[in-house]
Structure formats: structure tokens, C-alpha cells
Ligand SMILES: C=C1C[C@]23C[C@@]1(O)CC[C@H]2[C@@]12CCC[C@@](C)(C(=O)O1)[C@H]2[C@@H]3C(=O)O
């Protein structure tokens with residue numbers, strides 16, 4: 001059964017009036033986005049101004065994390081030029097002829113490169129998207145293949161993007177921990193003894209492209225998932241598609257606001273906060289008239305190959321640590337094996353809902 005990358009490659013999807021069965025998802029009533037509330041205003045994740053963070057900002061961030069598991073940030077300090085540069089790099093990449101993109105396909109062993117999202121193997125149906133993952137320095141070889149003349153310039157954009165995003169992610173983590181009454185020093189990172197192997201960078205970038213789709217209601221751009229990160233910072237082009245799942249409201253749209261970035265709580269902050277902050281389930285839907293680009297910076301936290309476990313100050317003297325310790329590398333491996341059961345797999349206390 002051909003995947004979207006092969007379909008795009010053979011130019012098969014562009015001219016279709018209906019989508020092939022292999023791309024048709026079962027849509028149920030609870031699957032669709034709820035209509036606007038009775039007040040006529042559709043509620044969504046809050047927008048928080050980071051220009052002059054104070055105690056109120058930290059409280060707003062804390063509320064957003066515990067209520068939604070996500071928020072948008074304005075005045076975050078990342079230049080519009082850098083956001084435009086990474087978006088146009090992505091457009092240039094996805095506009096390339098399919099054969100060229102496939103020359104930069106991720107290998108069986110490597111994570112970096114062109115291809116479908118890692119979670120595809122857990123779903124029967126194909127997702128209406130293609131992407132490129134930058135998880136280690138091997139992306140540079142893919143860029144040389146894609147842009148023999150201009151790769152230096154494109155690599156420079158990626159490196160600057162990673163640096164700037166890492167700084168913002170650290171600032172956000174301080175605010176999130178502050179809202180829980182702890183600091184980064186309270187984490188007490190413990191070094192994992194004897195853990196060698198390939199160096200995992202602290203952050204990965206995933207460039208996502210969602211082509212125009214003739215039947216968007218029946219298709220799925222990126223299936224519901226949580227990120228295996230401390231937090232993820234998402235830049236989306238001016239086309240909507242991102243939705244977050246909120247227990248009491250169902251799927252809620254996160255419409256793009258020019259210049260703003262979306263911040264999603266990942267599984268590692270869920271572990272660190274002993275479940276006080278839950279990772280947000282989210283997905284991307286597609287559009288009948290407009291294609292969409294998003295760029296996710298998936299951040300594993302401030303330290304390298306260290307043990308991540310619930311912070312004792314958050315657990316409290318009488319509380320119970322709900323999760324065993326894991327390194328990011330181990331957690332990514334667990335996610336690859338059991339996908340949405342990964343948090344349960346490292347839980348020390350049985351969940352009453354199980
Ligand atoms: C660091 C990572 C998180 C990620 C797996 C990866 O090694 C690189 C790609 C990431 C991504 C992006 C799209 C959604 C996601 C679930 C996927 O399939 O690949 C995430 C992975 C994750 O958070 O588990």
C-alpha cells in the first residue's frame with residue numbers, strides 16, 4: 001500500500017477528487033470539533049505575553065499548563081525573520097520534486113531525514129502529510145543532497161533556529177517550574193551511569209507539510225499523540241489545522257496568530273511534575289484549499305543523558321512518586337514500542353482508571 005510520500009512522489013494525490021481508502025479515517029461524532037460555546041465564542045488555549053514576565057505571567061502559564069497543557073506565546077524574543085526563514089526553507093524543501101526528496105529519506109537506522117512521522121506504524125490508515133526530521137548532525141548530509149550549492153545557508157538557519165529555540169525553551173521551563181513552586185535546581189539531575197552510544201541532541205526539529213486535501217473531514221494530517229518531550233515549541237504557517245484535546249470540551253482548534261508560537265507540554269514534564277501537569281494530546285487536520293506548514297522544536301530538557309523522574313519537592317513528604325526514572329533516550333525507545341501506553345509503562349503505581 002503506497003504511503004503519502006510515495007503518492008506525492010508519483011504526483012498521484014494532486015488531481016484526486018476523493019481520497020483513497022488507505023487515507024480514509026473513521027470519523028466519529030466525538031471526533032469532530034465542538035461548535036462555538038453558547039456565548040458564541042470558541043474557547044481555545046490562552047495567549048501569554050512574554051515581553052515582561054512577572055509573577056502574574058508565571059501564574060498564567062501555570063494555569064494554562066494545568067488546564068490545557070498548552071498555550072501560545074507572544075513577544076517571545078524569536079525574530080520574525082528567523083521564523084520566516086525556517087518556514088521558507090521548509091516550503092523550498094517540500095516543493096522539490098519527489099525523487100529529490102526521497103534521496104534525503106531517513107534510513108532505517110537513522111531518525112533524521114525525509115519521511116512519515118514515526119508514529120505512522122501504529123495506525124492502519126495513512127496520514128495526509130510528509131515531513132523532515134532533524135535530530136542529529138546527519139541532517140547536514142541530507143541537506144547537501146537536497147541543496148548541493150546552498151546547503152551552508154540552510155544549515156545556518158537550522159543551527160540558529162535550534163539555538164534560539166533552546167534558549168526560549170529554558171526560559172519557559174523556569175516559568176513552568178516556578179508555577180509549581182520549584183526551580184531547575186530542585187530537579188536534581190542524576191547522571192545515568194555507563195550510558196554510551198550515539199549522542200542525542202537536546203532538541204529535535206520536525207518540519208511538517210500537510211498538502212491540500214480533497215476530503216479533509218475524512219483525512220488525518222497527523223494522528224492524535226503526545227510529544228515525548230519536556231515541551232514542544234510549534235511555529236505554524238497562517239493556515240489552521242492544529243487541535244488539542246481537552247477532557248471536558250473535546251477537540252479544540254488552535255488557530256494560528258501571526259508571530260505567536262504554540263507551547264505544548266510533553267511527557268517528560270508530565271513525569272517531572274508527577275502528573276500535576278499532563279502532556280497534551282494533539283493532532284493536525286488538513287485543509288481543502290490551502291496547504292499547511294508547521295515547524296516543531298521538540299525539546300528534551302536542559303541536561304543531556306540524565307535520569308528524569310518526579311521532583312521530590314513536588315511529590316511532598318507524604319506523596320508517592322508515580323513514575324520511575326528514565327533518560328530521554330530510553331523514553332523515546334519506549335514510545336517507539338508502545339506509543340500511547342509509554343507513560344503507563346513507566347508508572348510505579350497502578351492507575352485507578354485502568
Ligand atoms: C525527538 C523526537 C520526538 C519525536 C521522535 C523524535 O525522535 C523525532 C521526531 C519526533 C516526532 C515529531 C512528530 C510527532 C512524533 C510523535 C513523531 O512521530 O515524531 C514526535 C516524536 C515524539 O515526540 O515521540
Ligand SMILES: O=C(O)CCC(=O)C(=O)O
Pocket residue numbers: 206208222227234236241242243282283284293294296
Ligand atoms: O502540525 C501541527 O500542528 C502539529 C505538529 C506536531 O504535533 C508535531 O510535530 O509533533
Ligand SMILES: [Fe+2]
Pocket residue numbers: 225226227232282296
Ligand atoms: Fe506533536
